[in-house]
Amino acid sequence: MRVAVIGAGVAGLVCAHRLGEAGHRCDVYERWPGLGGQAATIDVGGHLLERYYHHLFTSDRHITDLYAELGMPEELEWRPSSMAFFLEGRSWPFTTPMHLLRFGPLSPPSRIRMGLAVLRLQKTARDVAPFERMTARDWIRRAMGAQAYEKVWGPLLRGKFGDRADDISMAWLWGKLTMRRKLEGKEARQELLGYPRRSWEPLFGVLGDRIEAAGGRVLVDRPAARLARDGDGFAVLPAAPGSFRRGHDPAAFEPAGETERYDAVVATVPNDVFLGLLDPDLAGAIGRPYLARLESIEYHTALCLLLELDRRFGEYYWTNIADPELPFVGLIEHTNFVEPERYGGRRFLYVANYLDPADELLGLSADELLERYTPGLRKVNPAFDASWVRNRWLHREPAAQPIVTVGYPERIPPLDTGVPGLVLANTTQIYPEDRGTNYAVRLGGDAARELLKSR
Ligand SMILES: Cc1cc2nc3c(=O)[nH]c(=O)nc-3n(C[C@H](O)[C@H](O)[C@H](O)COP(=O)(O)OP(=O)(O)OC[C@H]3O[C@@H](n4cnc5c(N)ncnc54)[C@H](O)[C@@H]3O)c2cc1C
Helix, strand or coil: CEEEEECCEHHHHHHHHHHHHCCCEEEEECCCCCCEHHHCEEECCCCEEECCCCCEECCCHHHHHHHHHCCCHHHEEEEECCEEEEECCEEEECCCHHHHHCCCCCCHHHHHHHHHHHHHHHHHCCCCHHHCCCEHHHHHHHHCCHHHHHHHHHHHHHHHHHHHHHHEEHHHHHHHHHHCCCCCCCCCCCCEEEEECCCCHHHHHHHHHHHHHCCCEEECCCCEEEEEEECCEEEEEEECCCHHHHCCCHHHCCECCCCEEECEEEECCCHHHHHHHECHHHHHHHCHHHHHHHHHCCEEEEEEEEEEECCCCCCCCEEEECCCCCCCCEEEEHHHCCCHHHHCCCEEEEEEEEECCCCHHHHCCHHHHHHHHHHHHHHHCCCCCHHHEEEEEEEEEEEEEECCECCHHHHCCCCECCCCCEEECCHHHCCCCCCCHHHHHHHHHHHHHHHHHHC
C-alpha cells in the first residue's frame, strides 16, 4: 500500500515505521519544520533541547523497548530527580515518604492520611472501572481529607485543568498514582527519571531513516491542507512550506503542489485539526456520531516559556506551584536533572502553564510573559532578576492536554473512523494513562495494526 501518515510526532513516526516493516510505503506529512511533534527539539545554542520539558518514568516500557529494538538502548540514562511543592511562601521538598511526613502545609494527621490513601490505592486498586464514575475531587476529599484537596491536589488539578479541575475524573488520577512510581520498594527513597543523553532527536532521526529505507518519505514543513476520498483510496492536498507560521488550522494554509493519491491514511493530528482537514464528502462518510465524539473533547493549551539563565534558579528539578496567586503552574529546571556541562555550562528553566484556549496569557509575547511572570519567579526565588535571562523561547501547544472528565471513555473516538483505510490516532485515545511519549509509541503501533486489519 501507499499510505499517508499525517503528523510526524512520536505516534506518526512509529506508525509509519511499523507499516514500513510490514512492506508498505509511507509518506509522512508534518506541519512543523522538524520531527517529534510535542517532543520536538530546538537548537539552544549548539545543543538540542525539547521545546517542552520531557522525561520518562521507569514504568515507560513501550519507549524503552523501542530504543532497545532500534539498537540504541544506551541513549537512555536514568537519573535521580527532585521534586517540590511551592506554597505558603516556600518550596517543600516532596520526593520521599519522609518529605510527606515533614510537609508543613498539612496537619500531621492529614499527612499520614494522604500517604496511606496513596499506598492503599497502589496496592489494591488494580482496575480503573470503579474510579470512572467519580471525580478526583470527591475521591481525594473522601480518602485523604479536605485539607489535602485544598492545599495540594486542588491547586495541582487547577494548574493542569483550570476551571475544569473539579470535574476531572478520578480515572485520570488513578492512572497517575498507580502506573508510575510506587511509594515502596527500590525507588521509594529516590525517584529515577529517564532522559535520552542526546535529547529525543536521535530517536526521531532513526525512525525517519527506517521509514525512508522502506521506500517512504518524511516531509517536514509540509502539512496536509485537505483530505478527501478518491475512489476507494484518498487524496491528500499538501500545503506550502512555512504554513506553520499561520497556526494550526489547515484552512489557513496555502495549498501548494499536486494532490497525491494514497491507498490509506493514518492521521495522528489533534481532533480539531483532523476535522479541519476533512472534505465534506469524507466527513459525511465518517458520519455524525464519530465526528460528534471528536467535537466533544476539549483540550487545554500548554504555554511554555523556556529561559536560559546565567546561573542556577532553584534547588529542584521539578517544582509544582500550589500557590494560586502565581500565574504559572510549574518550574522545571532541566539543568538540575541533566548537568549543565552537557550544554557547555548553559542553564535552562521551563516556566510551565496549562491554560484555557481563551486565556489572555496566550496572546503575550515572550518578553511580555517574562515581565508578567517575574514577580511570581521572585516569590519562589527572591534573588531572581530578569538580568539573569540570557535567552528565551516561547511555545504554545493548543492540543496539549485532553480534559478527562467523568464519562470520558464514552467519548473517546475509536482508531477506526468507520471509513475503511482511514485511521485516527491521537492523544485523546490515551486512557486511562495520561498522555506521554511512551503511550504515543504504543498508539503508533496500535494504529498500524488497526490499518492493516481494515485493509
Ligand atoms: C508541555 C508538555 C510537556 C510534556 N512532558 C512530557 C514528558 O515529560 N514525558 C513524556 O513522555 N511526554 C510528555 N509530553 C507529552 C508528549 O510529548 C506527547 O504525549 C506525545 O509527544 C504525543 O505524540 P503524538 O504523536 O501523539 O502527538 P503530537 O506530538 O502532537 O504529533 C502530532 C503531529 O501532527 C503535526 N500536525 C498538526 N497539523 C498537521 C497538518 N495539518 N499536517 C501535518 N502534520 C500536522 C504536529 O505538528 C505534530 O508534529 C509533554 C507534552 C507537553 C505539551
